[in-house]
């Protein structure tokens with residue numbers, strides 16, 4: 056496929072230790088993340104390759120980072136009597152699913168996976184910092200109104216096409232893709248460079264088809280690396 060890199064951005068969603076199984080890199084061992092997604096670290100190699108190509112051809116590379124304060128409202132631990140996977144009603148959001156504590160600001164778990172070449176990123180967007188509000192999408196927090204600033208950044212560079220990869224397929228990647236489409240970006244998802252939670256069961260399959268039906272192009276990283 057032909058890409059006008061000047062008007063394109065790669066968005067690498069939440070490739071952080073807490074979303075990845077245990078791994079060793081550069082002699083350092085990282086334990087399994089608190090919200091590890093099967094094969095999470097596997098997205099690093101293909102995303103690095105795409106990011107290198109974007110940098111070489113003057114496209115933008117953006118990485119997002121889930122970045123929660125301690126006692127964030129999305130953590131089951133802050134809701135007495137609730138457990139991971141339960142739902143609660145938060146003021147701004149209906150049906151917030153509850154997660155284990157994860158991606159706490161400044162923690163090892165919040166760091167990018169060591170194998171992700173974050174030096175290639177032009178911009179890092181941190182999201183989920185409001186203690187009372189979760190943020191799946193790279194564009195808007197879960198009230199669907201509070202912007203992360205990403206749309207303004209992309210528009211400032213006249214970027215009209217976005218390519219998405221990262222974690223997790225059925226949450227942050229999915230919500231980012233749906234917002235990108237709503238904001239009228241031409242949107243592609245790298246199916247080989249995403250991994251999902253698949254909770255509730257079947258949600259990965261469901262979101263892959265929802266993204267495609269809504270207009271996202273489903274491609275693999277090799278579709279653009281061959282060009």
Ligand SMILES: [Zn+2]
Pocket residue numbers: 121122123129157158183
């Ligand atoms: Zn989170």
